Amino acid sequence: MIKTPDLIASLAANATPVRRLRPPVMRAACWLLLAAAVLTLLAVNQGIRPDLAQRLQEPAFATCMAASLLTGVLAAISAFLVSLPDRSRLWLLLPMPALVLWLSNIGYQCLVQWIDVGPNGVSLGEAARCFATLVLTSLPLSLAMLVMLRYAAPLRPTAVTLMGSLAVAAITATALSLFHTFDATVMILMWNLGTAVLFVGLAGMFGRTMFRWVAPRTFDARD
Amino acid sequence: MTEKPHDRVPSLKLVGTDGSGVYGSDRAEPVIRDVDWSILMARAQDGDRSAYHRLLQEIAPYLRSLAARRHRDPTDAEDAVQDILLTIHSIRQTYDPARPFGPWLITIANRRFIDRLRRQGRVRARETPLTTEHETFSEPRANLGESTDRRELEGAIAELPPRQQQAIRLLKLREMSLKEAAVASGMSITSLKVNTHRALKNLRKMLVDRSEP
Numbered sequence: 530m531i532k533t534p535d536l537i538a539s540l541a542a543n544a545t546p547v548r549r550l551r552p553p554v555m556r557a558a559c560w561l562l563l564a565a566a567v568l569t570l571l572a573v574n575q576g577i578r579p580d581l582a583q584r585l586q587e588p589a590f591a592t593c594m595a596a597s598l599l600t601g602v603l604a605a606i607s608a609f610l611v612s613l614p615d616r617s618r619l620w621l622l623l624p625m626p627a628l629v630l631w632l633s634n635i636g637y638q639c640l641v642q643w644i645d646v647g648p649n650g651v652s653l654g655e656a657a658r659c660f661a662t663l664v665l666t667s668l669p670l671s672l673a674m675l676v677m678l679r680y681a682a683p684l685r686p687t688a689v690t691l692m693g694s695l696a697v698a699a700i701t702a703t704a705l706s707l708f709h710t711f712d713a714t715v716m717i718l719m720w721n722l723g724t725a726v727l728f729v730g731l732a733g734m735f736g737r738t739m740f741r742w743v744a745p746r747t748f749d750a751r752d
Numbered sequence: 753m754t755e756k757p758h759d760r761v762p763s764l765k766l767v768g769t770d771g772s773g774v775y776g777s778d779r780a781e782p783v784i785r786d787v788d789w790s791i792l793m794a795r796a797q798d799g800d801r802s803a804y805h806r807l808l809q810e811i812a813p814y815l816r817s818l819a820a821r822r823h824r825d826p827t828d829a830e831d832a833v834q835d836i837l838l839t840i841h842s843i844r845q846t847y848d849p850a851r852p853f854g855p856w857l858i859t860i861a862n863r864r865f866i867d868r869l870r871r872q873g874r875v876r877a878r879e880t881p882l883t884t885e886h887e888t889f890s891e892p893r894a895n896l897g898e899s900t901d902r903r904e905l906e907g908a909i910a911e912l913p914p915r916q917q918q919a920i921r922l923l924k925l926r927e928m929s930l931k932e933a934a935v936a937s938g939m940s941i942t943s944l945k946v947n948t949h950r951a952l953k954n955l956r957k958m959l960v961d962r963s964e965p
Binding site: 537 | 797800804808830834837838839841844848849851859
């Protein structure tokens with residue numbers, strides 16, 4: 530075992546200047562800007578769903594959209610705050626009200642207006658395009674989140690990955706309801722809840738491993 | 753586990769730059785020199801090596817006293833201190849000089865302690881440490897079955913002619929090389945070889961004869 534004074538000496542000798550992290554809210558804003566850019570590009574490429582203006586008049590749909598977007602924004606802020614050692618873990622509760630609103634809204638829709646299959650039926654082509662949107666939105670956002678949060682890896686990996694993936698999931702769900710028409714309630718459920726569960730679950734399984742790849746290394750191999 | 757980190761954290765005291773009473777006799781109540789350390793860390797982030805060195809040297813005793821509360825084994829505590837120092841080094845970007853240094857340090861330290869205690873818990877649940885009893889039972893002499901064999905062999909060797917006895921003792925039981933055995937016994941190498949060969953042949957015959965009836 531290396532002696533502590535020797536370790537201190539070698540760490541000090543290795544102390545290259547580092548750039549301080551920007552304030553967490555600003556970093557969250559940067560990430561959200563990226564999210565906005567991705568959504569805009571997708572909107573240009575795929576086109577917004579034709580009946581968006583009309584659907585936004587419906588309070589249920591508008592609340593659902595707003596709540597999922599708000600969940601994404603708050604979860605991103607919460608993830609960046611919690612990734613710092615000197616911030617309280619209570620920030621994890623920040624996106625909870627929006628999340629509850631989002632999920633309860635979906636639940637309410639299920640109860641009140643269950644639609645089995647829309648007038649045009651469920652087409653496989655639409656599902657495939659939905660899946661493409663899902664991957665195109667979530668992949669760059671997840672990667673950016675992972676790299677931006679890498680300093681959290683030695684601290685609170687589980688809490689931070691949960692928040693990060695919740696942010697990605699909420700933004701992705703918003704994107705899906707922006708670009709694709711879902712008539713069947715099952716589809717709404719699947720693309721909203723399914724996305725959330727998918728990302729949070731994936732993060733739970735692979736979050737630590739992924740973090741280990743991007744984690745900052747000290748000069749010696751520790752494990 | 754209900755965790756109340758603030759209960760275990762020593763009270764924060766701001767001490768001026770004169771550093772009075774920092775390394776006083778009261779080692780159980782370590783003091784965070786928050787302002788000093790904050791300045792040192794800010795300079796370390798800008799690449800000031802001597803400030804960084806001083807900072808790490810000053811926080812090490814404090815971390816050691818924190819570690820001593822969590823870990824009984826002093827080597828464990830020292831390991832934990834080194835672990836914390838490495839973590840601080842790898843995430844020193846995350847410190848914001850506008851905020852106090854103490855909470856930042858204590859969160860990192862607590863994370864490392866908890867990780868270490870969890871790892872120890874896992875190890876303790878799955879591994880059994882090797883005790884002297886395990887060692888004793890793997891020693892051939894402690895095993896009864898082999899010791900009777902050994903006695904029988906000793907008896908058989910004692911019945912051999914003296915030169916064969918000497919050859920087999922030196923070469924096979926004490927595992928000397930031919931040269932060493934030649935020096936020790938005064939016999940030539942050839943004679944050692946011949947005597948060993950005959951001794952083995954005789955022993956085989958004797959032991960087979962004994963085990964047959």
